[in-house]
């Protein structure tokens with residue numbers, strides 16, 4: 001009986017999802033992707049693909065930077081591929097180490113040594129691409145290098161470093177997820 005209820009619930013949820021898609025297409029006469037491509041970024045934000053980016057030159061600690069981004073309906077930038085990394089670098093002066101949204105949750109490897117260095121993005125993106133400098137990340141054995149700066153050194157690669165440093169940062173706002181501002185439609 002419990003399984004029957006679960007199946008019925010799944011069927012209802014699935015049906016509602018289909019209904020939502022149908023309504024979107026009826027109202028706009030476009031599929032979801034077309035609608036997203038038509039959306040605009042806020043003034044002073046730069047659009048690339050289905051994302052809006054903004055570089056903030058005023059230095060802030062990593063968590064302050066992330067919260068500043070969140071107040072704007074954004075997160076510190078995640079980086080999913082080389083093209084995005086190159087684009088982020090194009091937004092900032094060459095010798096400007098800059099916070100992005102990568103962090104690991106473990107501050108001290110003395111407490112949980114096997115859990116240190118598991119990187120994630122503050123916007124929930126799966127951490128699959130990276131552009132570490134040679135020898136990085138080097139958080140072990142202390143583990144407190146738990147946030148990531150890009151454009152580090154003359155190679156403009158990634159470095160893990162203490163989150164308490166104040167650095168410029170880049171926010172990213174998705175145009176088609178929970179962070180999207182309905183007013184932009």
Ligand SMILES: [Ca+2]
Nearest residue numbers: 106143145146
């Ligand atoms: Ca760490």
Ligand SMILES: [Ca+2]
Nearest residue numbers: 138159160161
């Ligand atoms: Ca490092």
